[in-house]
Amino acid sequence: MSDALNVPETAPESAVHRPSVQLPNDSDLVMKVIPMPADCNANGDIFGGWVMAQVDLAGSVLPARYVKGRMATVAVNQFIFKQPVRVGDILSFFATLQRIGRTSVTVQVEVYAERYISQGQYLKVTEASLTYVAIDEQGRPRPIER
Numbered sequence: 644m645s646d647a648l649n650v651p652e653t654a655p656e657s658a659v660h661r662p663s664v665q666l667p668n669d670s671d672l673v674m675k676v677i678p679m680p681a682d683c684n685a686n687g688d689i690f691g692g693w694v695m696a697q698v699d700l701a702g703s704v705l706p707a708r709y710v711k712g713r714m715a716t717v718a719v720n721q722f723i724f725k726q727p728v729r730v731g732d733i734l735s736f737f738a739t740l741q742r743i744g745r746t747s748v749t750v751q752v753e754v755y756a757e758r759y760i761s762q763g764q765y766l767k768v769t770e771a772s773l774t775y776v777a778i779d780e781q782g783r784p785r786p787i788e789r
């Protein structure tokens with residue numbers, strides 16, 4: 644089967660023209676990481692659970708500035724895998740604060756890939772929204788100091 648550009652599924656990424664997108668300029672670059680072969684699924688793409696773990700880590704960076712102590716992820720409100728992630732991609736994680744509540748902080752995370760063979764060109768691969776809760780020593784929610 645071919646995609647809309649009439650490129651066979653077996654074609655390398657270099658044969659598929661995907662225009663580079665602009666990186667966000669209104670959010671924080673909170674993490675960069677490069678997936679390795681050990682992070683692959685049976686298709687040879689990067690395992691979605693690995694991507695989710697990285698997004699959970701990246702998402703916690705902005706909340707940590709407000710929570711100032713222990714916190715836990717209470718919810719993944721939305722998670723969209725827009726494009727596959729490949730071995731050797733340079734992944735950039737951008738985060739934006741969505742809401743600071745009484746005990747929780749919600750952030751939007753966007754992940755952009757620079758393919759191994761086309762660095763400097765960006766492709767949005769994932770976007771997600773996560774909520775983190777400030778917790779005390781007993782693991783109960785605690786108010787965030789403003």
Ligand SMILES: CC(C)(COP(=O)(O)OP(=O)(O)OC[C@H]1O[C@@H](n2cnc3c(N)ncnc32)[C@H](O)[C@@H]1OP(=O)(O)O)[C@@H](O)C(=O)NCCC(=O)NCCS
Binds near residue numbers: 776
């Ligand atoms: C995080 C935890 C302490 C929250 O306890 P809780 O009794 O649900 O807390 P509350 O109902 O008082 O809610 C606390 C905050 O979380 C928010 N929250 C709770 N459930 C939510 C949900 N499903 N989606 C979004 N926000 C949620 C509440 O709105 C509240 O925020 P606010 O005070 O800013 O308005 C508890 O759910 C927990 O320990 N969960 C496990 C956390 C964990 O192990 N995470 C890792 C998973 S691998």
